Amino acid sequence: MAIQDRLSGNEAVSIAMKQINPDVMPAFPITPSTEIPQYVSQFIANGEMDTVFIPVESEHSAMSACIGSQSAGGRTVTATSSCGLALMFEMLYVAASNRLPITMAVVNRALSGPININNDHSDSMGARDSGWLQIYAENAQEAYDNFFQCMRIGEHPAVQLPVMCCQDGFITSHAVERMELIETEKVKAFMGEYKPEHYLLNPDETLAVGPYDIPQYYMEHKKAQAVAMENAREAIMEVAKEFEAMTGRKYGMIEEYRMEDAELAMIIIGSSAGTAKEACDELRAAGVKAGVIKVRVFRPFPAEEIVAALKGVKAVAIMDKTESFSANGGPMGAEVKAAMFGKLNDVLVTNYIYGIGGRDVKVDDLKSVYDKLAEMVKTGKAPEHYQYLALRD
Amino acid sequence: MKKLTEIRWHGRGGQGAKTASLLLADVAFSTGMYIQGFPEYGPERMGAPITAYNRLSDEPLRVHSNIYEPDYVAVVDETLLDAVNVTAGLKPEGAIVINTAKEPEEILPKLNGYKGKVYTLDAKKVSLATIGKNIPNTPMLAAVVRASGVMDEQLFLDNMQASFKHKFATKPEVVEGNMKALSMALEEVKVYDGSK
Structure with missing residues (x-):
């Protein structure tokens, strides 16, 4: 036992x-x-x-x-x-x-x-x-x-x-x-x-x-x-x-949560993945086809698994809990976009920096990311630059 | 029982608000619940306001954020009422539990018009009488169990006995005083129901 x-x-x-x-x-x-x-x-x-x-x-x-x-x-x-x-x-x-x-x-x-x-x-x-x-x-x-x-x-x-x-x-x-x-x-x-x-x-x-x-x-x-x-x-x-x-506990390179028919997906690492699942459930209850891809293994990078999980997705938010100062987004943003290149060219992509330095990551914060994804699908446009989540004015 | 109970603790560094949240998590766990007990970390200084949290549920917990709309709030240090907005987000169907020698009615003006139940307990008096030291978190734990009804009180006392025996394995003489603090707190805690 x-x-x-x-x-x-x-x-x-x-x-x-x-x-x-x-x-x-x-x-x-x-x-x-x-x-x-x-x-x-x-x-x-x-x-x-x-x-x-x-x-x-x-x-x-x-x-x-x-x-x-x-x-x-x-x-x-x-x-x-x-x-x-x-x-x-x-x-x-x-x-x-x-x-x-x-x-x-x-x-x-x-x-x-x-x-x-x-x-x-x-x-x-x-x-x-x-x-x-x-x-x-x-x-x-x-x-x-x-x-x-x-x-x-x-x-x-x-x-x-x-x-x-x-x-x-x-x-x-x-x-x-x-x-x-x-x-x-x-x-x-x-x-x-x-x-x-x-x-x-x-x-x-x-x-x-x-x-x-x-x-x-x-x-x-x-x-x-x-x-x-x-x-x-x-x-x-x-x-x-x-x-x-x-x-009896199952592990893999990534964990897919409600991705079967998801149109809006979030790719996230670590403790906030749990919070993302809660946000996803609340949106599902409201009829939004949301899903979460939790990256468990970052090295080696699960490029194939992520691309396969994103099939059918209309818009994806890649979440980085670090700034890489590339002036072009975070490390996971770069890796996922590289993995998608030439394979998933129709998916709208955005990259967020979130929760750095202990900034609390709330269910509502992550729901706002899905709202942004829904807006991207509606307008057919992704933001030009990477975003900061829940940044103070 | 409700599916999820969320509790926020306010104390000052060194008073044991974090320990209280961990003890509550511990005793709730021993009754078979899923639990989270965690403090908000910052520059830790004796006397500085600190916050700790509990999530208690019959189902696995997966949200990893602080709690902004608690069902219950526990204030281990009365002076925080002037320094921190302790009722922020507190649900009116919940309650606030305050360590004070004052009557609930006297405290009301400091609660920003909070409409829910107000519990008061003179935790200093209780802990001095039973443990011999001002250790407010043990009596406050009992008051929070009363206010939240998160578990049966007898079950709580039985499990705390086991928990204290484990915690104080090297100084078993303090178990009795701590147990007395819990039962005295349950007798002494007062309630004001603003909705009536």
Whole structure:
């Protein structure tokens, strides 16, 4: 029997880490990191897990230590947030190019400045091209469920890449919600033992990790990394299927909500996807054919899935919880439009920046987006520029 | 029971409004409900006005926003009545619960013409008499359960006993005082029904 509990997103992910009992957790033990290292170090102090916890002096060091322990052959996790992730930036690329399946809990919060501690996606979206997989959660349940899957996907022999397991700062990380935990024996069976193909502490195989790569080989190594990211699509679905068999909870690259006959669609990531479903239901009750596409996996990008889900849609709003300062919209706006190009040329598209720096995202705000979509369909025109949602005058 | 109950807590940093919202979520969970308990985060300073929220429902919850049209409002610190618009969006068929030594009628002029029920509780008196310290959130929790009717009061007390035993596992001597605070609060809470 699954265990009912009421937990914050941070507690839920910490319990996932406890159940996995990885070999090593290097982490910066204070702000801007999360409560997660605090909870895990408590579990370790209580003798509930025997992970080696390495308290480091910076997030740059946290990621460096992760790279060290995962190269040595140890299953390694860490957690971070906001400017903490930004300080890891240099080492994120090293972890990915060395094909080290580190699993990192990211609690999405704004990057300074102006100084702000609240939720948006500017931290992980800034690291979207670092070679890490990125999987986002709508609520504490998904943050917990995703963490197991993230590790399995990263460790998949055809992938071997690090994974960010993202959830929305404060909105889910600090809110207590009812959720279901999986029995630890089942978790252990699902996770299995980590057996890396190559690792530094293998006495039978000498190995160099992270040497200089000359121009004659660099591109081939980058291509191999890109192939691994492509392979991740299949691994994600394979792991999701196994996870569903264990828990009954179904996951994919995206989640489609009332999209079967939808004419107006919203593409959104994270906790606001739940709010969007509520907005969608209210509009459906009023006869509006609204639908929601929740992007669960951002890296690799679910281009094909989104295009397939948009068939029959007349207008779509792409929602970005970060500003990319391209002066042309947000990162998801750019990715979705690129995916649609040449395939869905008749769909009217608009891109919104919303909820940045912790601006509350209300059901009514998201309903106003559908109103805008309806207006676009009526006039046959999409706005020329990207929009800011619920901006003060 | 109504499908969804939304509650907004007003307190000052350090008074336990956030803890109260988490405790209410906890006890509602133990009666089988779907719950959310969350504070609004800002620059956290002792004494600064803070807001916390609860959604309680028989069905899974998926909206992740603050609450703008609460069914119930709890004011843990009376001085907030002069600083914050505590009745903003409050539904007239709901109620407001205020920690004050004053009678509900005396508080009315500060409630911006609110037409619903007004509950008052001297949570300071109750907590000093039972816990020995001014910890207003425990008695306020009981008053909110009375006002909202979100769960049976006996069920609430039974579940809180278990919850306190768990919460205060390292100092079991405080469980009795906290339980007394809850039952005394249920006796002391006063109500004014403006609709009558």
